[in-house]
Amino acid sequence: MIKIAKLIDGTKISQDIKNEVKEEVKKIKQSTGKVPGLSVILVGENPASKVYVGSKQRGCEEVGIKSESIKMEDTVSTEDVLKEIDRLNNNPEIHGILVQLPLPEQVDKDRVLQAILPEKDVDGFHPVNMGKLVSQQECLAPATPSGIIEMLKREKINLKGMNAVMVGHSEIVGKPTSLLLLNEWATVTICHIETADLKMHTVNADLLIVATGVPYLIKGDMVKEGAVVIDVGINRITKDKASPGLLEWRKEDFEKKGATLIGDVDFLAVEPKASHISPVPGGVGPMTIAMLLSNTLKAAKNLMGIK
Ligand code: NAD
Numbered sequence: 001m002i003k004i005a006k007l008i009d010g011t012k013i014s015q016d017i018k019n020e021v022k023e024e025v026k027k028i029k030q031s032t033g034k035v036p037g038l039s040v041i042l043v044g045e046n047p048a049s050k051v052y053v054g055s056k057q058r059g060c061e062e063v064g065i066k067s068e069s070i071k072m073e074d075t076v077s078t079e080d081v082l083k084e085i086d087r088l089n090n091n092p093e094i095h096g097i098l099v100q101l102p103l104p105e106q107v108d109k110d111r112v113l114q115a116i117l118p119e120k121d122v123d124g125f126h127p128v129n130m131g132k133l134v135s136q137q138e139c140l141a142p143a144t145p146s147g148i149i150e151m152l153k154r155e156k157i158n159l160k161g162m163n164a165v166m167v168g169h170s171e172i173v174g175k176p177t178s179l180l181l182l183n184e185w186a187t188v189t190i191c192h193i194e195t196a197d198l199k200m201h202t203v204n205a206d207l208l209i210v211a212t213g214v215p216y217l218i219k220g221d222m223v224k225e226g227a228v229v230i231d232v233g234i235n236r237i238t239k240d241k242a243s244p245g246l247l248e249w250r251k252e253d254f255e256k257k258g259a260t261l262i263g264d265v266d267f268l269a270v271e272p273k274a275s276h277i278s279p280v281p282g283g284v285g286p287m288t289i290a291m292l293l294s295n296t297l298k299a300a301k302n303l304m305g306i307k
Helices: 010-032 047-063 078-089 107-113 126-132 143-154 174-182 199-202 242-258 284-304
Strands: 037-043 064-071 096-097 161-168 187-191 209-210 226-231 235-238 258-263 276-278
Touching: 010 047, 037 047, 037 078, 047 226, 047 276, 047 284, 064 078, 064 096, 064 199, 078 096, 096 209, 096 284, 143 161, 143 174, 143 226, 143 235, 143 284, 174 187, 174 209, 187 199, 235 242, 242 258
Parallel strands: 037 064, 037 096, 161 187, 161 209, 209 226, 226 276
Antiparallel strands: 235 258
């Protein structure tokens, strides 16, 4: 008998979350006449950043959150960006501020991110929010990690006592996801590029989360039978990078567009072993925007004093 893992449908789950946010935004508007507001600062002309900002704005529109994008030249100084943040910090109609990364070299990313009022830090990157995450206080947690946990909860996966392995230890994904898992009482192992024997850890994982940016790093023999596998990686594969092994799973899309997206997990090899698996695309990706909208709603409610 061929075993098929349950596909975790991030597109469907994120739509459910967006519908819930939309309902709440509507209620706030009815009772206060106000709507949550999000400002996105975009510095320079990075094409990928423009695409991300565009989809964040479309997400806002869909749920009734007011959004604006503030475009700044790629020659701006740290002080210029700080001035803009100060203006937004003091604008009562703006409840969420997000600075699209990466920033040009001359702009001090840490100073910029730390200038955002923690109450408006909907990306959850401010050290105050990170600190609160460590000490399990109410906070704005980063969107992708929150999306992963939300996805698992809505799939009714009980994280308590689970052997969870997080591959990747970035500030954006790996570290905050590990903390959120720990807060749910999972037993967490964190692996990274210097981990001596990755497979030794991954084969013991009941829950395997991968965020490395290495296409198909995780092969079939690295996964335990019945594991829950969450693939966070987003790798754009173009003709020059395409080997047949990388493309089997996304062949049709590649042939149509001349490029495609794949994850960090070799889907075709891992899927038969997993109990649940999130695909790329259509897994964690859409959850990130849904959680950003949810964070903006949360920030707006806190700032407006709505329970
Ligand atoms: P990063 O480059 O900041 O961190 C990569 C991590 O992977 C590091 O901890 C590194 O040590 C580890 N790593 C790299 N090669 C490894 C190897 N061979 N073995 C073990 N560990 C290894 O990346 P990031 O920002 O955390 O993003 C990771 C991936 O997730 C990227 O593909 C990115 O595009 C994707 N991502 C997706 C979303 C989403 O919305 N779905 C959000 C953020 C990032």
